[in-house]
Amino acid sequence: MSQGTQSVIQAEVIVIGGGLVGTAVAYGLARSGADTVVLDQGDDAFRASRGNFGLVWVQGKGHDLPDYSRWTQSSATRWPDFARALMADSGVDVQLRQPGGFHMCFSDEELIERQSRLQTLQDALGDYPFQMLDAADVKARLPLIGPSVVGASYTPQDGHVNPLKLLRALHTSAQAKGARFYGGMQVDRIDGAAGEFCVTAGSQRFVAPRIVLAAGLGNPGLARQVGLHAPVAPNRGQVLVSERVRPFLDHPTVHVRQTDEGTVQLGDSMEEVGYDDNTSTHVLEAIARRGVATFPLLREVRLIRAWAALRVLSPDGYPIYQQSASHPGAFVVTCHSGVTLAAAHALRIAPWVMGGAMPDELGAFAGERFLTDKVFSHAH
Amino acid sequence: MNDLFGGAVDAVDVVVVGAGAAGMAGAVALAGFGLQVVLLDEQGSPGGQIYRGVTLAPLSRRDLLGADYAHGNALAQALASSSVRYEKGAAVWQVTRDHQVSYLRDGRLRTLQAKAVLLATGAMERPFPIPGWTLPGVMSAGAAQILLKSAGLAPTEPVVLAGCGPLLYLLGWQYLRAGVPIKALVDTTRPEDYWRARRHLFAALRAWPYLRKGLELMRSLRSARIPHYTGAEHLAIEGDAAATALTFTVAGKAQRIDARCVLLHQGVVPNIQFSQSLRARHVWDVDQLCFSPVVDPWGELDVPGMFVAGDGAGIGGAQAAALQGELAALGIAQRLGRFDTGQRDEGAGPLREKLALNLRIRPFLDALYQPKEANRIPADEVIVCRCEEVTAGDLRKFVALGCAGPNQAKSFGRCGMGPCQGRMCGLTVTEVIAKARGVSAAEVGYYRIRPPIKPITLGELAGE
Amino acid sequence: MRTDPLFQPVTSEVRSTRTVSLSFNGQSLDVPAGISVAAALLMSGINRFRATPVSESPRAPYCMMGVCFECLVEIDGVPNRQSCLIEVAEGMRIRSQEGARDLIFQAGNVQTANEQTVEVQS
Incomplete structure (x- = not known):
């Protein structure tokens, strides 16, 4: 070899991406005994994982794609075991709580829309418990609710975790099971064909028969090199985080939740603004207004931070899971629900990568679905 | 004019943030050029930290603090007789790249739309992370010094001063003048530091007034026969619920001084919260061991129309800050069409000469009082992030797990995510991670700073 | 808890005689007008301002310029206020900040104090 500084690292599987998606898959792989390498970017990378709201959320997801709803439920029901495994392997309690979650409605139109969406899901899936609550019902369960809440939808499966602890637990657990992490890696190129992929990142080279692309917004460019199609784009979400307060809210709600540490998170916006992860005042103000309307006692709480992070969204908003037909052994895994789906990624995607059957639900998530003239919407 | 969410937005020519030396001088100069200027400051009276409370301090206190402090009064008077709209008690919580400045005053959020913004947010003290530094006392x-300037308060019992740097000695000198007993000066400066600094001595000699003042100050401390330990290492505060003693070693010999009040200092660093939140380019200053924003000769950041003057762009002291404020004013006024580049440059000539003279002593001071590595990159058990109580050892564990920099340290352990928003730990976190990874601080980088820069309530943000 | 003050007025200073009365954890204090709450507490023998929400460790002012957030106290029912940035005022009720603020308790408190301004749902 001409470059003397170049070293080659061999593994059974290379995971590109050290966020929630990549580390969850890597943990699953390492746990099953696969020799796994994880390539992560540097400190200033766009990291969806860092801006995460922390919900393990089932309610309303996949109303126009029941397979997504099934996939989501399959992860949510696996979460308790998954959290225990993480605890055992990392010593980190990710603070999983699944007490059921509320989606607050501020108008009758919203209530009707919720009812319609959740009824559609129940009709399609059968086992899909939910309740529509009027203001008095909500108040009975959440006494601190504000007067402008006219009702809520509730499903018992919803929960939340501490997303930062989850990221740490995944890093720690994967490494405890033997996965090797390489930080500051900017992948330049993927070469090779079935059974022998070579990833070049600066002066480093990594070689493995299997490769998982979990690089978030980096996936479109990487996918192309191994015959996959992953047209994801950034979607900005803004989140407000408060000072620590004593526990006042056990249940997650879709826009307000209290972390185990006491901070209150308020979210979140959906904005297509390209790679701009700055915060914007008018969006933050709208988030604050909704938060105060939901729980008026939050009015006096001090904000510590306003966050903006870029979600990784495909044109229809659903994940892309696929093994390359032209480059078998190359997989793309990309979604924007890295917390909810972490259990499925570790427990169901990893076995598939190592040669098992593709999980039943995933047939609908190939990237080729976007190779049409159809106009997609992720407003669901 | 309205902003995007229906609140009233005032349009002005220039907003100046911070009423210290640079902000007052800059605002007054801008107003002198016929520009409409709003000066926002968090305190109840102008002066910043260096001239804190200068307009309110009784004469006896001003005298005690020395002539340099009283100098701030001239600036404050110039401000008072200018057309600058000075708003005290204004906590600026957000500055955007398109020159909107949002602030909280009297419990209400307000926003100004400016054509240019001058950030004059000055310096803050470098963190001094040693065992026990979080203890009361x-x-x-x-x-x-702020207690002395703003309230005329000094320690009740003989006090221990520890660390290094001009402010530490100045405070000692001021205490002597006030008759406040000093129990010991525990200096981390070593004799060899003088040798390292010596190569800058010649330049410093050409800033003789500065150097002379410093020498006189040190001489008066010596002649007061205060116990003065030099080359102190392994500094630690003892105590359970509050400080009871300072321990350290000198030439390997253990020392212990009982004290309920220990005052620490190892230099000041630029306050870069706003320039960082604007995503302006910053570089690691290898002499001052801190990040500074990259500015052009007029103080403009790589964000058009955003200017920085004073210690916020690199430590130079109060007089240099005032000159930089005036230079930035020239740059802004030219940019806003008050005069052409020729007139601007002509006006800048004498200011630049004075500035160069003022800055001549810096390399000498930076080399002489460079804070010691052990007091910047502490042992495992020392708390680095005071808010979230994250230790240096925690950070090293995060690095072992693949944490490459301060922003991932937030994810791994909430480091820097408390109410101070990383101000008290940012530099330490960068340096601890750099050392653990075996790379430069420049490569590790700094926290991404997010609004609100000053705390606001949810209700205030919601406009309720 | 009051102990011997860590700070006191310098003797050389000619002082204004105007004072204000405040209370700290129910104890009344007379302090000079025009100074910060943090300065007032320090000169009154208050050396511990708060307990941290993380480990309940004792803390007191460190920077006195609004940077460190160590001087947080409750002032007139509002928790987590930076006492180094707030000037003393006659009748101020100050309490040490014991850990994280309690929204529910606080809301109830304010309601009884001033029923017109707050609409807390209980």
Whole structure:
């Protein structure tokens, strides 16, 4: 070899991406005994994982794609075991709580829309418990609710975790099971064909028969090199985080939740603004207004931070899971629900990568679905 | 004019943030050029930290603090007789790249739309992370000086001053003048530091007034026969619920001084919260061991129309800050069409000469009082992030797990995510991670700073 | 808890005689007008301002310039206020900040104090 500084690292599987998606898959792989390498970017990378709201959320997801709803439920029901495994392997309690979650409605139109969406899901899936609550019902369960809440939808499966602890637990657990992490890696190129992929990142080279692309917004460019199609784009979400307060809210709600540490998170916006992860005042103000309307006692709480992070969204908003037909052994895994789906990624995607059957639900998530003239919407 | 969410937005020519030396001088100069200027400051009276409370301090206190402090009064008077709209008690919580400045005053959020913004947010003391530095009774020397300037308060019992740097000695000198007993000066400066600094001595000699003042100050401390330990290492505060003693070693010999009040200082660093939140380019200053924003000769950041003057762009002291404020004013006024580049440059000539003279002593001071590595990159058990109580050892564990920099340290352990928003730990976190990874601080980088820069309530943000 | 003050007025200073009365954890204090709450507490023998929400460790002012957030106290029912940035005022009720603020308790408190301004749902 001409470059003397170049070293080659061999593994059974290379995971590109050290966020929630990549580390969850890597943990699953390492746990099953696969020799796994994880390539992560540097400190200033766009990291969806860092801006995460922390919900393990089932309610309303996949109303126009029941397979997504099934996939989501399959992860949510696996979460308790998954959290225990993480605890055992990392010593980190990710603070999983699944007490059921509320989606607050501020108008009758919203209530009707919720009812319609959740009824559609129940009709399609059968086992899909939910309740529509009027203001008095909500108040009975959440006494601190504000007067402008006219009702809520509730499903018992919803929960939340501490997303930062989850990221740490995944890093720690994967490494405890033997996965090797390489930080500051900017992948330049993927070469090779079935059974022998070579990833070049600066002066480093990594070689493995299997490769998982979990690089978030980096996936479109990487996918192309191994015959996959992953047209994801950034979607900005803004989140407000408060000072620590004593526990006042056990249940997650879709826009307000209290972390185990006491901070209150308020979210979140959906904005297509390209790679701009700055915060914007008018969006933050709208988030604050909704938060105060939901729980008026939050009015006096001090904000510590306003966050903006870029979600990784495909044109229809659903994940892309696929093994390359032209480059078998190359997989793309990309979604924007890295917390909810972490259990499925570790427990169901990893076995598939190592040669098992593709999980039943995933047939609908190939990237080729976007190779049409159809106009997609992720407003669901 | 309305902003995007229906609140009233005032349009002005220039907003100046911070009423210290640079902000007052810059605002007054801008107003002198016929520009409409709003000067926002968090305190109740102008002066910043260096001239804190200068307009309110009784004469006896001003006299005690020395002539340099009284100098701030001239600037404050110039401000008072200018057309600058000075708003006190204004906590600026957000500055955007398109020159909107949002602030909280009297419990209400307001926003100004400016054509240019001058950030004059000055310096803050470098963190001094040693065992026990979070205990009540341990304060920064700057804090003690603020108590002296703003309230005429000094320690009750003989006090221990520890660390290095001009502010520490100045405070000692001021205490002597006030008749406040000093129990010991525990200096981390070693004799070999003088040798390292010596190569800058010649330049410093050409800033003789500065150097002379410093020498006189040190001489008066010596002649007061204060116990003065030099080359102190392994500094630690003892105590359970509050400080009871300072321990350290000198030439390997253990020392212990009982004290309920220990004042720490090891230099000041630029306050870069706003320039960082604007995503302006910053570089690691290898001499001052801190990040500074990259500015052009007029103080403009790589964000058009956003200017920085004073210590916020690199430590130069109060007089240099005032000159930089005037230079930035020239740059802004030219940019806003008050005069052409020729007139601007002509006006700048004498200011630049004075500035160069003022800055001549810096390399000498930076080399002489460079804070010691052990007091910047502490042992495992020392708390680095005071808010979230994250230790240096925690950070090293995060690095072992693949944490490459301060922003991932937030994810791994909430480091820097408390109410101070990383101000008290940012530099330490960068340096601890750099050392653990075996790379430069420049490569590790700094926290991404997010609004609100000053705390606001949810209700205030919601406009309720 | 009051102990011997860490700070006191310098003797050389000619002082204004105007004072204000405040209370700290129910104890009344007379302090000079025009100074910060943090300065007032320090000169009154208050050396511990708060307990941290993380480990309940004792803390007191460190920077006195609004940077460190160590001087947080409750003032007139509002928790987590930076006492180094707030000037003393006659009748101020100050309490040490014991850990994280309690929204529910606080809301109830304010309601009884001033029923017109707050609409807390209980």
